[in-house]
Amino acid sequence: xxxxxxxxxxWDHEEVYLHAIGHIRKKGIAIYESLTPFPVHGLENALxxxxxxxxxxxxxxxxxxTTLALTFMTWVMTYNYPLNVGGxxxxxxxxxxxxxxxxxxxxxxxxxxxxYLVRNKLWPGRVPRIFDKRTTDDRFALVFDAEQLTEAQKxxxxxxxxxxxAVEVKDKVFAENEGL
Amino acid sequence: xxxxxxxxxxxxxxxxxxxxxKITDDLVAPTERITPLWLIATLITGAGAAFFVFCLTWTxxxxxxxxxxxxxxxxxxxxTNFVWWIGIGxxxxxxxxxxxxxxQRFRTGINRAAEAMTIFAVICAGMFPIFHMGxxxxxxxxxxxxxxxxxxxxxxxxxxxxxxxxxxxxxxxxLLFWYSGLMPxxxxxxxxxxxxxxxxxxxxxxxxxxxTAKQWQRFEALxxxxxxxxxxxxxxxxxxxxxxxxxxxxxxxxxxxxxxxxVAGAIFSGFAMVETxxxxxxxxxxxxxxxxxNHIESMNKIIVLTGSIVGIAYLTELFIAWYxxxxxxxxxxxxxxLGKYFWAYAIxxxxxxVTPQFYWIKSIRRNLYxxxxxxxxVNIGMWFERFVIIVTSLADDYLPSSxxxxxxxxVDWGIYLGSISVFLFLFLLFSRxxxxxxxxxxxxxxxxxSEVSKVARxxxxxxxxxxxxxxxxxxSIGPLDKDAKN
Numbered sequence: 252x253x254x255x256x257x258x259x260x261x262w263d264h265e266e267v268y269l270h271a272i273g274h275i276r277k278k279g280i281a282i283y284e285s286l287t288p289f290p291v292h293g294l295e296n297a298l299x300x301x302x303x304x305x306x307x308x309x310x311x312x313x314x315x316x317t318t319l320a321l322t323f324m325t326w327v328m329t330y331n332y333p334l335n336v337g338g339x340x341x342x343x344x345x346x347x348x349x350x351x352x353x354x355x356x357x358x359x360x361x362x363x364x365x366x367y368l369v370r371n372k373l374w375p376g377r378v379p380r381i382f383d384k385r386t387t388d389d390r391f392a393l394v395f396d397a398e399q400l401t402e403a404q405k406x407x408x409x410x411x412x413x414x415x416x417a418v419e420v421k422d423k424v425f426a427e428n429e430g431l
Numbered sequence: 432x433x434x435x436x437x438x439x440x441x442x443x444x445x446x447x448x449x450x451x452x453k454i455t456d457d458l459v460a461p462t463e464r465i466t467p468l469w470l471i472a473t474l475i476t477g478a479g480a481a482f483f484v485f486c487l488t489w490t491x492x493x494x495x496x497x498x499x500x501x502x503x504x505x506x507x508x509x510x511t512n513f514v515w516w517i518g519i520g521x522x523x524x525x526x527x528x529x530x531x532x533x534x535q536r537f538r539t540g541i542n543r544a545a546e547a548m549t550i551f552a553v554i555c556a557g558m559f560p561i562f563h564m565g566x567x568x569x570x571x572x573x574x575x576x577x578x579x580x581x582x583x584x585x586x587x588x589x590x591x592x593x594x595x596x597x598x599x600x601x602x603x604x605x606l607l608f609w610y611s612g613l614m615p616x617x618x619x620x621x622x623x624x625x626x627x628x629x630x631x632x633x634x635x636x637x638x639x640x641x642x643t644a645k646q647w648q649r650f651e652a653l654x655x656x657x658x659x660x661x662x663x664x665x666x667x668x669x670x671x672x673x674x675x676x677x678x679x680x681x682x683x684x685x686x687x688x689x690x691x692x693x694v695a696g697a698i699f700s701g702f703a704m705v706e707t708x709x710x711x712x713x714x715x716x717x718x719x720x721x722x723x724x725n726h727i728e729s730m731n732k733i734i735v736l737t738g739s740i741v742g743i744a745y746l747t748e749l750f751i752a753w754y755x756x757x758x759x760x761x762x763x764x765x766x767x768x769l770g771k772y773f774w775a776y777a778i779x780x781x782x783x784x785v786t787p788q789f790y791w792i793k794s795i796r797r798n799l800y801x802x803x804x805x806x807x808x809v810n811i812g813m814w815f816e817r818f819v820i821i822v823t824s825l826a827d828d829y830l831p832s833s834x835x836x837x838x839x840x841x842v843d844w845g846i847y848l849g850s851i852s853v854f855l856f857l858f859l860l861f862s863r864x865x866x867x868x869x870x871x872x873x874x875x876x877x878x879x880x881s882e883v884s885k886v887a888r889x890x891x892x893x894x895x896x897x898x899x900x901x902x903x904x905x906x907s908i909g910p911l912d913k914d915a916k917n
Contacts (some may be wrong), residue, residue, distance in 0.1 A: 265878070285644040288451065288619070289871040295648045303645075306650040309660075327575070327584045336588050347673055349593040353600040358662045360657060362613060362733075365655045368638065371646045374612065377639025384622040387615070387642055389451035420846040 255427060257283065257297040258405055261390045261419040265291045271295035271415035272297040275393070280408060284394040286386035299415035305348025313355045319375050321347060331374035347425060383422055390418075397422070436879045438889065441725040442539055444873065444881035449720070450596065451874055458870045459620055459717040461862060468715060474861045479852020486845035487562055495565045497842045503835035504825045508843045509559040511625025511817040512850060515700070517557035517598065517672055518693075518813060521665055522701025523549030524605060528661035531654065534882050539872040540722050543616075544712065544862070546609040546850050551857040553602045554705075555850040560594075562846075576739070590674035597671040604664060614640045615650070616866040624673045648848075669697045677819065681817050683763035683824035685750070692744035696813060699737035702730050703809035712862055721868050724797050731796040739817075745772075745784060763824055771836060772823040775815050782812020866868045 262268040269291065275282065276299065285298055295302075313429070324347050333341050368374060386392045395408050409420045444454070490497055500507055523545035530538040561570050572578070573595045575585045585592050617637035624630040640646070705726065712723040752764040766777050786808045789843035795801045827834045839847075861867070878884050 271462075287644065287647065288455075288642060289615075289874040290647040291875075292653050294644050298644055300645060300648060303649050303652045305649050305657055308438050309656045312639040313660075323575075324587050328587060330582055332728055334582050334583075334586075336586055339588055346588045346593075348717060348828035349590075349667065349674075350587065350596045351665075352667060353593075353596040356660050360607055360660050363653060364607045364654055366671040367611070367649055371649055373640065375635045375638055378634065379639040379641045381622065381641070387622045387640075388455045 253428075254283070254396045255425045255429075256397040257382065257402075257423045257425075258395040258397045258408050258412075259415040259421050259423045260393045260395075260409070260415075261383060261385070262392075262416060263390060264416075265391055267416040268393075269293060269297050271412070274395065274415055275411060278411065279300050280395065282393055283396040284382070284392075286382060286392040286394065288387050288389060288391070291391070298431070305363060305370070308366045309363040310360045313359030316354040316356070317351055317360025317390070318350040319358070324350065360407070378418075380425060382431075383421075392395075393417075394423075436888040438885065438892075440880070441723070442724050442880055442882035442885050443540060443725060443876060444883075445720040445723050446885055449838055449877070449883050451877065451883055453876065454874055455619060455623070455870060455887060458866055458868050460625060460874065461718075461867060462620060462864055465863070466715070467555040469859065469863060473856065473863075475891045476852045476856035476859060479849055480856045482845055483853050485851025486842050486849055487558070489842055490846070491560055491567055492549065493634070494691065495563065495842060499837055499839045501835050501837070503833045504822060504837045505555060506563075506825065507822050507837045508818075508839055508847055509563045511665060511814065511821050512847055513556050513559035514672055514693075514817045514821075515814045516552045516559075516850065516854075518669065518697035518700045518817075519704045519740070520549040520552035520556065520601075520701065521694075521697035522668060522705045523547070523552075524601075524661050524665040525698050525701065526705070527608060528658040528665065531658040532662060534665040535729075536876050537726050539869055539876055541705065541709060541730075542724050542867075542872070543612065543865075544867050545701075545708060545860065546605065546612070547851075547861045547867075548701075548705060548708060548854075549605045550602070551861075551898060553598065553605065553856050554857070555854050557602070558850065559624060559846075569709075572797060590671065590678050594672045594675060595669045600846070601664060601668045604657070608654075611650070612869055612872075613865060614638050615642060616870045618642060619870050620866065626740060631645075666694055669693045680755075681824050681828075684769070684819065685760075686748060688744055688747055688751070689792070692741065692748075694814060695737045695740035696783075699734060699741055700789070700809060700813035701738070702734050703806040705814070706734075706802055707810065710799060712867060715845065715856075716862065718868060721873060724799075725797070727802055728793075728796045731790045734806075735790035737841075738790075738809070742784040742787075743867055745780070747903065759829070762827075764825050767819060767823045770823065770827065772819065772826065775819050775823065779812055779815040779819050782808045783816060785916065791866075878881055 260271075262271065265287070268287075272282065272285070272294075276297075282298060285294065325342060328343075329341050335341075355381065382394050383390060383392055393412070397405055397408075400408075405422070412420045446453075486518050498509070499769075500509075520616075525541075526538050526545040527542040561567060565568055571593070573585065585595075618640035621630055621633035621637050621640075624633055670690040670693065673693035677686060677689040679685060704915050709722055710727070713719055748763055752760045755761075766772075786805050789795050789801065789805060795805075822837050826836060867871035
């Protein structure tokens with residue numbers, strides 16, 4: 252079941268924030284989510300995320316495009332409707348190169364972007380949970396799942412955040428399935 | 432913690448009052464108000480765009496005969512405009528993709544608007560070949576779609592077909608690149624929105640962006656790969672456009688130098704158009720702190736480089752025409768310089784070869800008025816380059832009895848000027864409703880390349896030398912170039 256109760260810590264400097272993540276994780280406290288207004292370098296390492304495999308999808312889709320372009324043009328020019336164009340060869344590989352290249356790029360870019368949208372759960376009309384409005388502006392947030400936590404445990408997390416330089420710590424409770 | 436940044440580099444974000452909050456406020460501000468200037472400009476260009484639609488309707492209704500084309504000159508302003516617009520688009524991809532791969536931080540201030548320009552320029556470009564078909568309702572058949580005539584497929588040997596694939600791929604990949612960068616910034620606008628409708632609209636535009644660490648990680652991977660894909664793509668697009676001419680047997684077109692020469696020319700004209708628009712919009716939306724003189728100087732350096740490449744290409748072309756000993760090629764070039772279109776050649780040479788050389792002088796590179804004026808010259812010169820290549824080569828062909836002269840009709844003029852209006856109209860709409868500067872990317876260089884952080888680091892360094900007492904090294908010179916105050 253999705254949690255609805257959270258503790259949110261907000262920082263205003265990315266370097267303090269990165270240090271804080273290291274210290275908090277060392278204490279064995281699980282970080283539910285990390286939100287920043289821009290990509291912070293070293294954040295995924297600090298959080299212990301593994302590398303994204305999105306690059307691989309680009310390669311796979313690109314290779315699909317290459318294959319499709321070459322096989323389709325070969326099929327058209329040699330089998331389906333061989334046409335004599337000014338006495339040129341029926342299978343002119345060099346003139347296939349530009350279209351093959353373009354289709355490789357096209358498939359790779361579209362395939363990767365669509366995979367990116369699916370994996371990131373982004374689509375027009377999606378209503379996300381906003382833990383704090385300022386995380387797209389000037390605040391770096393850490394979100395802790397507080398569904399199972401006692402009051403004492405919550406306070407421990409809060410005081411830890413404050414001692415690690417958080418400028419603000421608060422509770423955030425969503426109604427069931429509520430977003431935005 | 433930071434990437435290394437030389438203290439002698441000028442800041443890319445000016446103003447000592449800047450912080451993340453201020454950056455958001457400044458960059459979102461243009462989307463939150465309507466200025467009278469914007470309204471007037473939009474109405475005028477909107478009227479121009481309507482006239483564009485009118486002229487195209489006229490063309491479709493009465494046929495291509497309404498253009499100034501004749502039997503000898505079957506390609507004139509349409510293809511000139513097509514190549515001109517495609518070239519203008521190239522700077523956007525260069526800034527967003529190639530400068531990303533080269534880790535040039537100055538791209539962050541101008542990439543968003545330049546990418547938007549790419550998309551609008553390609554839209555304008557695409558109109559010309561499509562409407563030149565005459566029977567525009569048959570346009571879908573430029574793609575290899577199954578049909579009931581055999582099926583007869585498109586000719587995969589033809590550079591014109593390669594162009595179809597190149598331009599459509601270029602358009603759609605540029606759109607992806609641009610929009611994936613826009614999503615986080617739409618999220619920023621959504622979270623500041625006061626009204627419910629505004630919040631709802633920008634949430635849809637942002638695709639529900641949150642900015643979680645995993646989203647950003649994938650975002651960076653996506654940007655890097657799209658940049659890696661767009662770099663060869665943008666070079667291939669103008670290469671293939673040049674194949675339209677280079678693979679033909681028309682003297683003046685049939686040259687192997689065309690691909691690199693067209694690509695350099697495209698980047699050259701594209702940067703000129705970026706400057707023309709950015710100089711206006713930085714003033715209109717008070718973005719002087721984010722698009723600094725430093726940005727403009729960097730672009731001027733690219734203009735002088737690509738302009739010089741174009742100049743060398745012109746001279747090489749002339750030399751090879753003479754050196755080849757091929758009578759028809761020699762005639763074509765003699766005709767370009769001294770024939771009936773000598774004035775077009777002279778405008779092209781002056782605007783493209785002489786104009787950019789002014790940028791060797793630093794004070795001109797850093798002067799807004801000079802930059803604006805010279806960027807207009809380059810825009811004009813690059814239009815004439817395409818006109819010279821296309822029309823002068825066709826006008827005097829192998830058969831003297833069919834030699835002819837091209838004069839544009841009012842429809843030609845209307846479509847050309849109309850396309851400029853469409854371009855400006857779309858750009859104005861974009862700059863009113865979309866964040867013109869990539870907010871998240873500007874924030875990501877704030878700790879490295881802003882004036883605030885540079886001054887802070889200089890103070891730190893000074894207090895360090897003061898406490899150790901001895902070494903007074905480079906740091907004592909101060910963090911900023913003396914011209915950086917602008």
